[in-house]
Amino acid sequence: VFVEGLGRHFENACELDLGFYFDEAHHILAEIIQGGLVLETNGDEISNSVKLASKARRNSFASAKPLSLGSGAGPRSGSLHTPLGWLTDKPAGVATR
DSSP states (O other): HHHHHHOOOOOOSHHHHHHHHHHHHHHHHHHHHEEEEOOOOOHHHHHHHHHHHHHHHHHHHTTOOTTTTTTSTTTSSSOOOSSHHHHHHHOOOEEEE
């Protein structure tokens, strides 16, 4: 079931996927086994849960990047009012010619 879950998530899983994407592989294993007990063996349920968690992680990461002004999604996107003009490429308190 674990190998099937890896295959569904990584499409063509290899040992590099386990090394570079350890957190995602661990999440797949955690969906199957929790507390030493096998809780889920349905591949579709495991795949849907991993996709949902991956999407939530991407959305959380995109909204938490403080230097990505004007891009991304979430409460921090849009125009950010800051006295640090170098963040927005608009010098604060400097006269322009």
